[in-house]
Amino acid sequence: MLKTSTHAQGRLAEPVEHGQDRARGLPRRRLLASALAAGAWPALGALPARAGSAEPVRILVGFPPGGGSDAVARLLADKLKDVLGAPVVVDNRPGAGGQIAAQVLKAAPADGATLFLTHDHTISILPLVVKNPGFEPARDFAPVAGFATFVNAFAVSGGTPAQSFAEYVRWLKTAHGGKSAVGVPAPASTPEFLVGLLGRRYRLDLVAAPYRGSAPMIGDMLGKQIAAGVGSVQDFIEHHRAGKLRVLAVLGGSRQAALPDVPTFAELGLQGFEDLPYYGFYAPAGTPPAFIQRFSGALAQVLVMPDVRDQLIAMGLSVGHMTPEQLAAREQAYTRVWARIIRGSGFSAP
Known part of the structure; x- marks a missing residue:
């Protein structure tokens, strides 16, 4: 299994505020907001955008x-x-x-x-x-x-009985011979490579079904035309909260504050996608x-x-x-x- 390097994980940016760090970051945010309001970007008004x-x-x-x-x-x-x-x-x-x-x-x-x-x-x-x-x-x-x-996530449609990723794997093997299409927002994308990796890791015959963006993919998931999809958390989260889709796992090195009960793939034993x-x-x-x-x-x-x-x-x-x-x-x-x-x-x- 290929392991991504860790030097790229957000260290090159200004400190990134994860949802779980919000309370810890409040004083810093207030200081930054005050600085900006007081003119920490003094040249902002002086710089012409263009004619x-x-x-x-x-x-x-x-x-x-x-x-x-x-x-x-x-x-x-x-x-x-x-x-x-x-x-x-x-x-x-x-x-x-x-x-x-x-x-x-x-x-x-x-x-x-x-x-x-x-x-x-x-x-x-x-x-x-x-x-x-x-x-x-x-x-x-x-x-x-x-x-x-942001992080990518694996989600299933409301018509899929699985409540966890392990249940999804068992359901797919027992009910469908381990074969299924999994929606991805674009061809040759990171979600598509993840689908291939999941298929090899769990001995499933998964085929990535590329869409022209996440919206049509999610439309088919909501219509139960496709059982599962991989996309960003922001694509799935509102439908997950409404109970129309279920996010079963997320990538990244830690759970998401917006989805605290959803495990990471690293927790499930799939390493190498923490970046x-x-x-x-x-x-x-x-x-x-x-x-x-x-x-x-x-x-x-x-x-x-x-x-x-x-x-x-x-x-x-x-x-x-x-x-x-x-x-x-x-x-x-x-x-x-x-x-x-x-x-x-x-x-x-x-």
């Missing part, structure tokens, strides 16, 4: 409306508009695991008008699993700011540093707003601001980890 700063800022999202990334983008956009003093609109460009949105970003003018909110899949994974994705992150994109890490995916904003290469600094500072202000933090944590995210340099380092470290995992899986880019 005509009241023009809209567009945030590209590579997945459909209704999914976890879309919900995060809309929450942040609503707050960023007030801090930036300009409209901020969300532009969904779903398809190919964020590849379409990434290509739109590459083609956009480097004037600060267009940003891309994305997670690890598009930036770190796609270039490893697609020979010609149409973009090269290091060449075509400029890291702007990171804001969260956490990340969320960040990117701009076209060549975007003026003044805009990047201004937007990063604005995002830092938004992230210490109590209602924003509470909502992001309730979605299953661990919140922490990353500077452009920290986001770039986080991306590079995560890419190195997954390059080893993907090579070890025997995957060959089509």
Whole structure:
């Protein structure tokens, strides 16, 4: 079993606040909020976003409306508009695991008008699993700011009788001969590699069924068209709370505060997936540093707003601001980890 390295696990960012650390982090948060309010980002108002700063800022999202990334983008956009003093609109460009949105970003003018909110899949994974994705992150994109890490989870539909992952394995073997399709939000994604690993680990014949984002996958799970799926915690959590889906296990090194009764795969004996995916904003290469600094500072202000933090944590995210340099380092470290995992899986880019 391949083991991921631990040097990439959030140490490259500002201290990330996990839900279980909220009480411990209150004094720090208040100090940071006070500092920001008092002018800890003194250049924020002085830095021009671009000519005509009241023009809209567009945030590209590579997945459909209704999914976890879309919900995060809309929450942040609503707050960023007030801090930036300009409209901020969300532009969904779903398809190919964020590849379409990434290509739109590459083609956009480097004037600060267009940003891309994305997670690890598009930036770190796609270039490893697609020979010609149409973009090269290091060449075509400029890291702007990171804001969260998250964990992936394994969930079953309400029509599945299993109440634990062990029960799921037994049910699948006794009722279906160990064969099943498992939904994933995108082809050749970390959830798809996890499906393959679970199949080998538990001697199951699991086939990953890729969707165009988490929203249609969850729609089929809710409709009991597919028995199980792998996606981010924020994709599943509200349906889990409503009893419509059941999250049976999560990745990462510790249980999630939003799902304290759900074990990690490490607890179940599946090691090597403790490294956490990340969320960040990117701009076209060549975007003026003044805009990047201004937007990063604005995002830092938004992230210490109590209602924003509470909502992001309730979605299953661990919140922490990353500077452009920290986001770039986080991306590079995560890419190195997954390059080893993907090579070890025997995957060959089509």
